[in-house]
Amino acid sequence: MKKIAALLTMVTICTASLAFGAELRPTQVLMQARAGWMKAMSENVGANKLADVAKDAKELAAQTEKVAGKLEGERKDLTLKVAGLAKTTAEAAEKKDAAAVKAKLGEIKGTCATCHDKYRKS
Ligand code: HEC
Numbered sequence: 001m002k003k004i005a006a007l008l009t010m011v012t013i014c015t016a017s018l019a020f021g022a023e024l025r026p027t028q029v030l031m032q033a034r035a036g037w038m039k040a041m042s043e044n045v046g047a048n049k050l051a052d053v054a055k056d057a058k059e060l061a062a063q064t065e066k067v068a069g070k071l072e073g074e075r076k077d078l079t080l081k082v083a084g085l086a087k088t089t090a091e092a093a094e095k096k097d098a099a100a101v102k103a104k105l106g107e108i109k110g111t112c113a114t115c116h117d118k119y120r121k122s
Pocket residue numbers: 025027028029031032034035038074075076078079082108109111112113115116119120121122
């Protein structure tokens with residue numbers, strides 16, 4: 001019985017370390033952060049938490065602006081477009097203009113999708 005328990009423990013530990021060991025590519029880490037900010041902003045604009053929206057929009061703008069610096073061509077243009085829209089989103093949120101925030105979030109999503117349609121393989 002003890003041996004079985006020990007074996008099960010080993011199997012559990014190995015499985016867990018495999019799961020955590022599966023590393024994300026750097027692009028995936030950046031993209032998942034973007035998805036997180038987008039989700040939070042959609043929820044927060046719905047809950048009228050516009051100060052939180054402004055904060056996330058600024059983070060998205062800063063990250064995409066930084067990433068764009070390392071890109072070329074259309075990828076750079078689309079990433080800069082996200083950065084510009086995110087800045088406008090932050091400004092709209094600071095003016096407590098929820099309708100403008102929603103419109104800008106829609107434009108950002110469209111820009112993410114344009115790039116994914118063209119450049120995302122999976
Ligand atoms: C310049 C093009 C480009 C833009 C702009 C872009 N993405 Fe991506 N995105 C990609 C590519 C390429 C991948 C695939 C990355 C990989 O698998 O390594 C990807 C993958 C993803 C993924 C999957 C990550 C994973 O864990 O596999 C998410 C989520 C994502 N993007 C969200 C977003 C969001 C949200 C935005 C807009 C705010 C955005 N992306 C803007 C190109 C872009």
